[in-house]
Structure formats: C-alpha cells, structure tokens
Amino acid sequence: MMQTAGLLVSIILPTYNRAARIAVAIRSVIAQTYPAWELIVVDDASSDSTAVVVDSFSDPRIFRLTLPFNCGSPARPRNVGLQMARGSALAYIDDDNAWRPQHLERLLAALNAHPGAAGAYGGKAHHLPGGAIEEICHPGQGIDTQDGLHTRAALAAVPEGWVGNDFAHEDVEFWAKLRARNPGGLVFVPEVLSDYYIHSEQRYRTGYQNTRMYDRAYFARNPSRLADAAVRRELLATILACGPASVLDVGCGEAWLVEALGQAGVLAWGLDPSADLGAVSRAPGRCVCGRADALPCPDGAIDLVACIDVLQHIPEPRLGHTLRELARVGRRLLVAVDCADPRREGHRTLHSAAWWRERCQEVGLLVESEEGLHIGGLEVIVAARGGCQRIRGTD
Numbered sequence: 255m256m257q258t259a260g261l262l263v264s265i266i267l268p269t270y271n272r273a274a275r276i277a278v279a280i281r282s283v284i285a286q287t288y289p290a291w292e293l294i295v296v297d298d299a300s301s302d303s304t305a306v307v308v309d310s311f312s313d314p315r316i317f318r319l320t321l322p323f324n325c326g327s328p329a330r331p332r333n334v335g336l337q338m339a340r341g342s343a344l345a346y347i348d349d350d351n352a353w354r355p356q357h358l359e360r361l362l363a364a365l366n367a368h369p370g371a372a373g374a375y376g377g378k379a380h381h382l383p384g385g386a387i388e389e390i391c392h393p394g395q396g397i398d399t400q401d402g403l404h405t406r407a408a409l410a411a412v413p414e415g416w417v418g419n420d421f422a423h424e425d426v427e428f429w430a431k432l433r434a435r436n437p438g439g440l441v442f443v444p445e446v447l448s449d450y451y452i453h454s455e456q457r458y459r460t461g462y463q464n465t466r467m468y469d470r471a472y473f474a475r476n477p478s479r480l481a482d483a484a485v486r487r488e489l490l491a492t493i494l495a496c497g498p499a500s501v502l503d504v505g506c507g508e509a510w511l512v513e514a515l516g517q518a519g520v521l522a523w524g525l526d527p528s529a530d531l532g533a534v535s536r537a538p539g540r541c542v543c544g545r546a547d548a549l550p551c552p553d554g555a556i557d558l559v560a561c562i563d564v565l566q567h568i569p570e571p572r573l574g575h576t577l578r579e580l581a582r583v584g585r586r587l588l589v590a591v592d593c594a595d596p597r598r599e600g601h602r603t604l605h606s607a608a609w610w611r612e613r614c615q616e617v618g619l620l621v622e623s624e625e626g627l628h629i630g631g632l633e634v635i636v637a638a639r640g641g642c643q644r645i646r647g648t649d
Contacts, residue, residue, distance in 0.1 A: 264341030268331035269349035282352035372436035373404030376447035411435035485630030498558035505564035559584030
C-alpha cells in the first residue's frame with residue numbers, strides 16, 4: 255500500500271501571459287491542507303508581467319522557470335516541469351483555474367486506500383461566463399488537467415509524457431493513456447475538488463473545441479434529453495424513417511446511436527473528439543476519435559450524417575467550415591439542434607430553427623421539409639446534398 259504521509263507532490267503549472275489570473279491558481283496551491291508540495295511554474299516566454307506576479311510569492315516551495323521561446327501549447331511546458339519535478343507524486347494546474355483546499359489531501363488519501371492505483375481524480379465546478387456554476391462529479395467525467403494526481407511510477411507507461419497532437423483535448427488524452435496503460439487505473443473521489451473558469455481569453459471557450467461536452471458528464475448534466483430513453487427511441491425512429499444504408503454519428507459520445515442502428519441492421523459508425531473514446535464507447539471498433547471539421551471519409555461516402563445536439567457546441571465563426579465538411583461526406587444530413595434561450599449556456603451557438611435551415615442551405619444542403627420536428631427539446635432538420643455555396647462570414 256502506498257504511504258502518502260509526508261510524500262512530496264510536484265505540481266506543474268504552465269503559463270503564458272496570465273499576469274491577471276495566475277495569482278488565484280497559486281493561492282489555491284498555497285492554501286492546500288496537505289503541505290508537502292513543490293510548485294514548478296513554467297513560464298512559456300510570457301511578454302507581460304507574469305514573472306513578476308509569480309515572484310511576488312515568497313513561499314520557498316514555489317519555483318519559476320522561463321522558457322526562451324513560446325511553445326504554442328501547454329503540453330511542452332508540462333514536460334519541462336516533469337523533468338524538474340522531484341516528487342513521488344505529480345499533479346497539474348492551469349494558470350486560470352484553482353483547487354479547493356483539500357484537493358491534494360483527498361486525492362492522496364484515495365491513493366493510499368487503493369494499492370496499485372496509478373492515480374486519483376475528483377469532481378470539478380465549471381464557472382460559466384454568465385456566473386452560473388455547473389458541478390460535475392461523476393466517475394465517467396472527462397478528466398481535465400487539474401482534476402487528478404498520479405504517482406511517478408505511473409509515468410513509466412507514458413514515456414512520451416504530454417503531447418500536443420490534440421490541441422483541444424491534450425489533457426483528456428494524457429489522463430486516458432495513464433489510465434489505460436496502468437493496470438491499477440485511476441481512483442475516482444466523489445467530491446468537487448477543483449474550479450474551472452470559462453472565460454474569453456482561454457482556448458476552452460474561444461478555440462475550436464468542437465463538441466466539448468460530449469462525454470458521459472454531458473449526459474449526466476442533461477438528463478431530460480439524450481439520457482432519456484424515450485427521446486433516444488424517437489430520434490432513432492426518425493433516423494430509421496429516412497431509410498439510410500449507412501450512418502455516421504458525429505459527436506457520438508457513448509455511441510448509443512451507433513449501437514442501436516447496428517441492432518436495426520444499419521451500417522453505422524461514430525466519431526467523437528474525446529481522447530478516451532474507447533473507454534466509454536458502447537460500440538467497440540465502430541467509433542474513432544476525430545473532429546467534425548476533418549472527417550476521415552471520402553466525398554459522399556455516407557448516406558446519412560447525424561449530428562444530434564452537436565453543432566451548437568461549435569463556436570459560430572467555425573460553423574460554416576464544419577457544415578461544409580458534413581455536406582462533403584454525407585449525401586444527407588440530419589441535425590438536431592437546441593433552439594433554446596441563448597443565455598442558458600454562454601459558450602454555445604444558439605439560434606432559431608429558421609437560422610439553422612438557412613445555414614444548411616448556404617452550404618448546398620437542401621432542407622427536405624420546413625415543418626418543425628421537435629424531439630426532447632431539440633429541433634430536427636433533415637437536408638440533402640445540392641450545389642455548395644460559400645457560407646457568409648463564418649470562416
């Protein structure tokens with residue numbers, strides 16, 4: 255059994271031009287009830303006063319290293335931090351987020367209680383731009399950078415460390431590999447232990463995140479929709495009524511649709527950006543990790559491309575490119591979109607059904623019916639391929 259009393263925890267914090275925010279992250283580390291830690295701040299060649307803010311903390315457990323040039327991604331700075339780390343356990347925190355005071359204490363206790371575990375992770379609170387807070391505390395949640403802690407020994411199975419292949423999900427990718435390659439896996443602590451702040455300056459909100467909510471945590475937060483068996487049956491019936499020979503479910507999440515279509519005798523595949531897709535998919539071998547703006551299919555290869563509650567999670571400036579990609583691959587497109595109050599979640603693209611029909615038409619998809627079909631709070635639009643036009647102002 256791993257004894258964690260007095261164990262040194264190395265905490266790695268990459269940062270770039272976050273002078274206005276990084277102090278909150280550092281204070282949350284200093285406030286930890288577990289005292290045996292070192293904080294390694296890797297400054298990715300900031301041009302603002304980030305270094306001044308970091309150096310203003312007099313705690314001898316805090317170290318700062320400034321890189322000579324910007325890496326363009328936090329993955330490499332984290333690897334630099336790993337090379338400097340002295341601890342037997344390692345944890346990570348982003349420069350615009352924070353930990354609850356008992357974060358380290360609770361995760362280390364979980365490791366102590368589960369011999370052989372590679373690490374532990376807890377729940378989180380998403381602080382949305384409008385002030386609303388989503389608490390996400392579910393064993394199947396996606397694991398963000400600062401959610402977990404792992405042993406140094408567990409890194410032997412992930413010799414490449416952090417990689418930047420998936421700009422939007424490099425943290426999910428890292429934790430998924432750590433879990434999959436270590437027999438002991440990761441222990442879940444059912445407690446909200448970190449705070450994730452969604453704001454206008456971060457990649458999570460402004461970068462092309464695609465379907466960021468499509469993991470089991472999304473379904474847990476939206477029980478009245480896709481987790482509702484009746485809604486799923488109705489959506490399945492709607493798709494089957496189109497008589498497709500093949501279906502690609504973009505944003506497949508748990509792959510419930512791929513599984514159901516397969517049982518109905520329809521060739522079906524799924525695509526989702528989640529790096530740990532293999533761990534949550536109900537249809538092994540039928541789903542791939544990928545993005546809606548770069549589908550791994552030839553032109554017109556799929557009879558029906560289904561996007562259920564997906565498109566409004568794509569930032570509006572990127573929407574046209576994604577729609578053109580969907581129109582390229584699918585002979586028909588079935589879109590189920592949320593046309594609710596845009597204030598409900600600040601990071602989503604929410605518009606009327608007429609607006610969505612117009613966007614489909616602008617990329618050469620001819621809407622088959624103007625009559626609205628509502629399923630579980632979603633507006634369903636079916637369109638077929640036609641001549642492709644340039645969507646205005648959305649590149």
